[in-house]
Amino acid sequence: MSYKxxxxxxxxxxxLTVGLWEYLRHSFLLPYxxxxxxxxxxxxxVYLISLTLLMPLFRMLEHNQExxxxxxxxxxAFEARDHLARELHDGIAQSLFLLSVQLDTAHSKRTKAEDxxxxxxxxxxxxxxxxxxxxxxxxLRYPATIEDNMYEDTVKARIMQIAEETLTLQPVxxxxxxxxxxxxxxxxxxxxxxxxxxxxxxxxxxxxTVSIRGEGSDQSWHVRIQDNGVGIKEDPGVHKDRYxxxxxxxxxxxxxxxxxLPEVSNGTIIEIRKEMTT
Numbered sequence: 001m002s003y004k005x006x007x008x009x010x011x012x013x014x015x016l017t018v019g020l021w022e023y024l025r026h027s028f029l030l031p032y033x034x035x036x037x038x039x040x041x042x043x044x045x046v047y048l049i050s051l052t053l054l055m056p057l058f059r060m061l062e063h064n065q066e067x068x069x070x071x072x073x074x075x076x077a078f079e080a081r082d083h084l085a086r087e088l089h090d091g092i093a094q095s096l097f098l099l100s101v102q103l104d105t106a107h108s109k110r111t112k113a114e115d116x117x118x119x120x121x122x123x124x125x126x127x128x129x130x131x132x133x134x135x136x137x138x139x140l141r142y143p144a145t146i147e148d149n150m151y152e153d154t155v156k157a158r159i160m161q162i163a164e165e166t167l168t169l170q171p172v173x174x175x176x177x178x179x180x181x182x183x184x185x186x187x188x189x190x191x192x193x194x195x196x197x198x199x200x201x202x203x204x205x206x207x208x209t210v211s212i213r214g215e216g217s218d219q220s221w222h223v224r225i226q227d228n229g230v231g232i233k234e235d236p237g238v239h240k241d242r243y244x245x246x247x248x249x250x251x252x253x254x255x256x257x258x259x260x261l262p263e264v265s266n267g268t269i270i271e272i273r274k275e276m277t278t
Contacts, residue, residue, distance in 0.1 A: 006061050010054060017049045018042075100126050155179055158191055159212060166198040171210040177221045189255060190223070190272070193248045197225045197270045200245070205229025205268060220276040228267040 025038050033041070103123045110116050156175040163171045182190060194212065201207055207229030214223040245259075248270075252259045258273045 006057050006064070010057055010061075013053050013057075014046065014050050017046050017053075021045055021049075096126055096129060155182065155187055155190070155214075158187075159194055162191060162195045163198060163210075163212070166195060166202055167210060168202065169208065169210060171198075171212055174211070174213045174215075177214045177216050177223075178218070181216065181218050181221060186255060189251050193251055193259070193272055194223070194225065196245075196248050201225075201227045201229065201268075205231075207267065216274070220274055222271060222273040225270045226267060231264070231266065231268050232261060 021042060025033065025042070029038070100123065103119055103126060107116060107119045107123070110119060155177070156173065159173060159175065163173070179187075198210070201210055205227045207227035210225070210227045212223070212225050214221065216222060249259045251257075252272060256274070258271075258275070260271045260273070262269050262271060
């Protein structure tokens with residue numbers, strides 16, 4: 001039923017109810033109900049009948065209004081995503097492409113092995129950042145359907161999506177941390193840390209198995225990302241091109257989380273924890 005139909009029914013039903021009651025009272029019920037009693041019963045019957053008939057209409061009206069508000073919110077979100085995608089494309093993505101071209105030109109003019117190696121490292125980083133930017137633009141411009149969004153809003157589903165984008169193998173994901181434990185900002189930072197860990201596995205670990213486990217409650221939780229790769233031989237912070245772990249730790253410290261790398265005989269474990277506060 002449309003909004004206009006519901007509105008007209010709400011307007012006319014009380015009037016029709018009063019008219020029907022008065023007709024029945026004067027035509028059939030006067031021998032049984034006095035005028036005084038009828039006057040008392042009239043508002044009671046009108047109220048009960050109107051309440052019975054109008055409550056479903058009010059619920060339908062509220063439902064239609066909620067649907068309308070949701071559609072408006074989705075349209076606003078889509079327009080914001082599209083605007084952000086254009087900003088990324090026109091700004092960051094094109095600047096990164098220009099920088100990549102300049103690096104290629106510089107590479108062709110250099111002859112020293114050290115210079116060439118350094119340029120190649122910079123080029124690799126630029127290409128990686130460019131790929132992230134392109135992926136972000138694609139995700140912004142082509143959002144999932146409404147049904148998919150109901151699923152993709154969960155943290156576990158987002159982790160699965162990140163794993164598909166960053167890994168070449170299928171990870172084991174065990175996630176029992178309730179979504180209510182993390183607000184929007186914390187979810188974004190958590191997913192960013194997990195993405196960085198998975199990217200490090202893809203680039204450095206040479207792993208054949210990866211697991212992502214998260215468990216806990218509102219007060220405390222921990223996330224463990226483990227692989228069976230070559231492991232970390234020394235502190236990644238000492239390498240000039242290994243800034244991912246530093247960024248991850250800085251993110252965590254801002255939110256009072258801790259990031260650690262427990263020593264293991266095989267592979268690598270990265271743990272992100274939130275401890276119970278007293």
